[in-house]
Amino acid sequence: MQRRHLLALAALTVLPAPASAHAILMQSIPRHAARLAAGAQTLTLRFNSRLDLARSRLTLLRPDKSAEILTLLPGSEDVLSASATLTPGPHTLRWQVLAIDGHITRGEVPFTVAAA
Numbered sequence: 646m647q648r649r650h651l652l653a654l655a656a657l658t659v660l661p662a663p664a665s666a667h668a669i670l671m672q673s674i675p676r677h678a679a680r681l682a683a684g685a686q687t688l689t690l691r692f693n694s695r696l697d698l699a700r701s702r703l704t705l706l707r708p709d710k711s712a713e714i715l716t717l718l719p720g721s722e723d724v725l726s727a728s729a730t731l732t733p734g735p736h737t738l739r740w741q742v743l744a745i746d747g748h749i750t751r752g753e754v755p756f757t758v759a760a761a
């Protein structure tokens with residue numbers, strides 16, 4: 646009985662530590678592979694962690710393969726958002742963020758802008 650109790654305690658102590666605060670993308674507008682209308686749009690990425698906004702960036706890859714670093718809109722500390730005027734064709738929103746735990750994560754959200 647006592648031995649079983651000790652084993653249970655030992656099992657508890659080897660549970661993984663709480664997940665670190667790497668920034669993980671929780672929600673994006675547009676969503677992955679979404680179709681958007683052409684024109685002015687606000688692109689928004691929400692993360693699970695506070696970000697160092699000064700060291701985080703959004704880059705828009707346009708249909709002509711040009712890459713534009715977007716100016717971030719002020720907002721809450723777990724969101725990156727920016728405005729862009731979109732033309733028809735395939736796009737990729739590339740993000741790189743520094744979480745407050747000092748770790749960088751990055752990823753891409755591809756989407757398509759439909760002709761009007």
Ligand SMILES: [Cu+2]
Binds near residue numbers: 746
């Ligand atoms: Cu981390």
